[in-house]
Amino acid sequence: MLEPVEIAIIVLTTVVCTAAVMGVALLALRLNRRGSIASQLTVVVAAAIVAIAASTVAVVLEMFFSEHDLTVFVWVIGVSAVVSLAASWLVIRVLARRSAETLKRTAERIGDGAVVDDPRPGWREFDEVSAQLADASERLAAARDEITRLDESRRQFFAWISHDLRTPLAGIRATTEALEDGMTDDPAASLRRIRSKVDTMNRMVDDLFQLSKLESGTLELHREPVVLLDLISDAVVDVADFARMRGISIRRTGLEGHLLWADPRELTRAIGNLLVNGVRHAxxxxxxxxxxxxLDDDRLVLSIFDHGSGVASEDLGRMFDVGWRGSAARSAEGERAVEVPGAQDGQGTGDGRGGGHGFVATAGAGLGLAIVRGIIEAHDGEVVAENLVGGFRLSVVLPTGQACASS
Known part of the structure; x- marks a missing residue:
């Protein structure tokens, strides 16, 4: 039976030998820090094998084995260590290369734009990387699709806005040429038509500027307690002539007693655009x-329901995008700004923001509903479109704002 002193010598010898080998291994890893995974793992495995062999040989030497027994022991330990190290290096090399090649091929396919599955190379860490690559490929594909869709929408938008701007310009040119040639019997009426076309272009440029502020986040809201009924009343007055021309009546219900903490000017513009959209398509x-x-969570839902045909289900999520139109065949003329008599006679500002200023519908290049969404989201709200039995409903959900009660 070993004495405590002998056990202590054995432990101390083992610790010293193992520490020395591991020190050399750490130095080798540092020098090889840019090496392959296989070489790094081989150094670690070799260090473990050499530490065990060296510790065992050192302890045996201290136990005064015979020269013959020591020789046999050293050969057994040495051959076992070499064979184990070679086998470990081969296994590590094969597994590491296979996993690395799998991940490399996956990364190359992602770079080419493919959506990859999860090949799972076999090691848990590599499997986690593989799963993340597969997820990244799906997200990248979705992002590419979104970029493509937005790019197509942007091209359509510029084509439509160019057409919509050329139309009033062509009218102005034709009218001015008629005036120059003395081909008009009523110069005053011609001047009113020119002014009307200029107002139409001003409104379109104003909408573009408004949209740029919304998309860049530079729109400044001047909030104050607002009576919802007053906002709706102003917006209804602004579109009343347009609605009357088409025999459409606007009924209001449940609007009394609601307060909002909002910018009345911008919110009236948004509501006016929604009303014009309803009147146009009803x-x-x-x-x-x-x-x-x-709603129960201090939010207000304002809904505008018309008996129009609605929007295709696949377009409900896109109808508030810049440049969206319900149909590519829909003419720009039909979608262009709708002019009410008050604005043509110079009574309106053309800003579309309520206050009884002869509201004129937003230009038709897909800006009106995009502006609505921008204004509502700037108020921390959201816009919802729904196809219902017998019609179509646009709703805005707005926080009522506790500041209203404290004002």
């Missing part, structure tokens, strides 16, 4: 219903 001699209700 059948002649029909009714539009404007209603409001309070």
């Amino acid at each position: 059948p002649n001699n029909s009714e539009i219903v404007v209603s409001a209700a309070t």
Whole structure:
């Protein structure tokens, strides 16, 4: 039976030998820090094998084995260590190369734009990287699709806005040429038509500027307590002439007693755009219903329902994008700004922001609903579109704002 002193010598010898070998291994790893995974793992395995062999040989030497027994022992330990190290190096090299090649091929396919599955090379760490690569490929593919869609939308938008700007310019040119040639019997009427076309272009440029502020986040809201009924009343007055021309009535329900903490100018513009959208697409001699209700979480839902045909289900999520139109065949003329008599007579500002200023519908290059979404989101709200039985509903959800109660 070993004495405590002998056990202590054995432990001390083993610790010294192992520490020395591991020190050399750490130095080798540092020098080889840019090497392959296989070489790094081989150094670690070799260090473990050499530490065990060296410790064992040192302890045996201290135990005064015979020269013959020591020789046999050293050969057994040495051959076992070499064979184990060679086998470990071969296994590590094969597994590391296979895993690395799998991940490399996956990364190359992602770089080429492919959506890859999860090949799972076999090691847990590599499997986690592989899963992340597969997830990244899906997200990159979705991002590319979104960029492609936005790029196509942007091209359509510029084509439509160019057409919509050329139309009033062509009208102005034709009218001025008629005036120059003395081919008009009513110069005053011609001047009014020119002014009307200029107002139309001003409104389109104003919408573009408004949209740029919304998309860049530079729109400044001047919030104050606002009575919802007053906002709706102003917006309804602004579109009343347009609605009357088509025999459309606007019914209001549930609007009393609601307060909002909002910018009245911008919010009236958004509501006006929604009303014009409803009047434009509602059948002649029909009714539009404007209603409001309070949700349990201090939010207000304002809805505008018309009896139009609605929007295709796949387009509900895109109809608030810049440049979107319900149909590519829909003419720009039909979608262009709708002018009411008050604006043509110079009574309106053309800013589309309420206050009884002869509101004129937003230009038709897909800006109106995009502006609505921008204004509502700037108020920390959201816009929802729904196809319902017998019609179509656009709703805005707005926080009522606790500041209203404290003001």
